[in-house]
Amino acid sequence: MAVPRTYHVVTLGCPKNDVDSEHLERLLSGGELLPVEDPYDADAVIVNTCGFIEQSQEQSYQAVDELARDKRDGQKLIVAGCLTQLYAGELRARAPGVDHVFGVGQWHDVARLLSVDVDAIYDIPESTPHLDGPSAYLKISDGCDAPCTFCVIPKIKGGLRSAPAGMLIKEAQRLSGAGARELVLVAQDTTAWGEDLGQGFAAGLPGLLEMLSEAVGPDVWLRLMYAYPSRVTPELAETMARLPNVLHYLDVPLQHGAHSTLRRMKRPANVERVMKNIETMRDAMPDLVLRTSFITGFPGETEAEFQELMDFATAIRFDHVGVFTYSRQQWTGADDLAGHLPDEVKHARRDRLMELQAGIARERASRFVGHDLEMLVEGAGEDEDGNPVIAGRTYREAPEVDGLVFAAGHAEPGSRVPVRIEASGDYDLFGTVLAQPVR
Numbered sequence: 001m002a003v004p005r006t007y008h009v010v011t012l013g014c015p016k017n018d019v020d021s022e023h024l025e026r027l028l029s030g031g032e033l034l035p036v037e038d039p040y041d042a043d044a045v046i047v048n049t050c051g052f053i054e055q056s057q058e059q060s061y062q063a064v065d066e067l068a069r070d071k072r073d074g075q076k077l078i079v080a081g082c083l084t085q086l087y088a089g090e091l092r093a094r095a096p097g098v099d100h101v102f103g104v105g106q107w108h109d110v111a112r113l114l115s116v117d118v119d120a121i122y123d124i125p126e127s128t129p130h131l132d133g134p135s136a137y138l139k140i141s142d143g144c145d146a147p148c149t150f151c152v153i154p155k156i157k158g159g160l161r162s163a164p165a166g167m168l169i170k171e172a173q174r175l176s177g178a179g180a181r182e183l184v185l186v187a188q189d190t191t192a193w194g195e196d197l198g199q200g201f202a203a204g205l206p207g208l209l210e211m212l213s214e215a216v217g218p219d220v221w222l223r224l225m226y227a228y229p230s231r232v233t234p235e236l237a238e239t240m241a242r243l244p245n246v247l248h249y250l251d252v253p254l255q256h257g258a259h260s261t262l263r264r265m266k267r268p269a270n271v272e273r274v275m276k277n278i279e280t281m282r283d284a285m286p287d288l289v290l291r292t293s294f295i296t297g298f299p300g301e302t303e304a305e306f307q308e309l310m311d312f313a314t315a316i317r318f319d320h321v322g323v324f325t326y327s328r329q330q331w332t333g334a335d336d337l338a339g340h341l342p343d344e345v346k347h348a349r350r351d352r353l354m355e356l357q358a359g360i361a362r363e364r365a366s367r368f369v370g371h372d373l374e375m376l377v378e379g380a381g382e383d384e385d386g387n388p389v390i391a392g393r394t395y396r397e398a399p400e401v402d403g404l405v406f407a408a409g410h411a412e413p414g415s416r417v418p419v420r421i422e423a424s425g426d427y428d429l430f431g432t433v434l435a436q437p438v439r
């Protein structure tokens with residue numbers, strides 16, 4: 001093929017894929033390929049797919065189908081990532097217009113295919129990252145060693161591979177140097193960071209947080225996503241509480257609240273201990289905002305077990321909850337379990353749990369009314385009467401998954417301003433920009 005000059009990357013799935021795509025784009029830019037907005041104009045279109053659950057697989061198939069249909073002469077369509085790691089053959093059969101298929105972690109091979117001399121540009125951390133807003137994701141590890149029976153990630157991604165601390169510090173400084181005011185730490189399980197690097201358990205994530213906090217300085221927020229319940233330790237709580245720029249926000253996907261279901265999921269099943277760990281976190285940080293996710297309709301889930309989950313959610317009172325229906329997956333332990341439930345049951349239970357959580361979320365949001373919070377501004381505009389308003393997030397809201405804050409007043413996107421919260425809705429907060437900094 002003629003040497004490609006332009007490319008377009010389509011990213012599907014989670015923030016970890018965003019980070020991988022950015023890595024690929026850095027390689028391609030290092031090889032002097034230029035990004036273009038419209039896939040039709042690109043010499044090469046690369047799709048970074050998601051294969052996590054059936055729904056996301058279908059979205060990836062559809063995106064590839066569409067690009068294959070609209071492909072122009074001479075254009076190369078390359079598909080990589082989680083879906084193709086599992087279903088390369090199926091994808092080729094379904095979309096014959098695809099030219100090349102790669103699995104996960106083969107970004108250097110994709111770049112080589114596009115005539116990039118990867119070895120010559122290997123050391124590219126100095127390149128300026130493209131930021132879509134004031135936040136950036138920092139992927140601290142990939143893969144996972146956990147045995148969760150509903151999850152196909154270890155099959156797709158393999159075992160835990162932590163990025164070395166030195167590399168993460170450099171990357172954090174590169175992102176903050178480019179203007180990121182918030183770094184969102186992601187991984188399959190952020191709390192497992194370092195276990196494979198031979199640095200004792202205690203030096204793991206808390207140690208990394210210390211290093212990152214110092215490396216980027218107090219003006220850059222650090223936010224922690226995807227913590228594993230049994231690794232939410234007192235030491236982590238103490239570190240988060242002490243470091244000035246680590247947000248008092250924790251995302252701990254718990255998946256269920258019934259001991260017996262958690263055992264079948266091969267997740268930490270000691271519900272009392274999970275509750276104790278959460279109590280420890282809340283003792284260390286009384287203003288802690290907690291996010292979790294649950295699965296309804298896991299194989300064999302009885303009405304009594306589902307009720308236990310409802311009781312658990314009621315007792316803990318999470319600020320934010322994502323509820324997913326169980327999605328059957330080949331190559332997972334749960335696929336072979338007895339008692340797969342009809343979709344109607346899974347969906348009805350999800351709806352009941354979401355309805356319960358909506359009330360809890362409303363009540364949790366209302367506790368911020370009357371408080372002054374720092375807000376990271378993401379956009380500025382005018383309301384219908386022509387008055388200035390800004391939109392953004394405080395420590396309470398993670399990008400893309402939680403609500404937003406809207407405030408009367410003006411501030412530049414990317415800045416951090418004090419805001420008095422005056423009202424709350426189901427998910428969002430509303431307030432006014434203050435002249436004085438938050439104390």
Ligand code: SF4
Pocket residue numbers: 144145146147148151152153154188189228
């Ligand atoms: S910890 Fe998360 S990524 Fe790892 S197997 Fe369990 S659900 Fe999957």
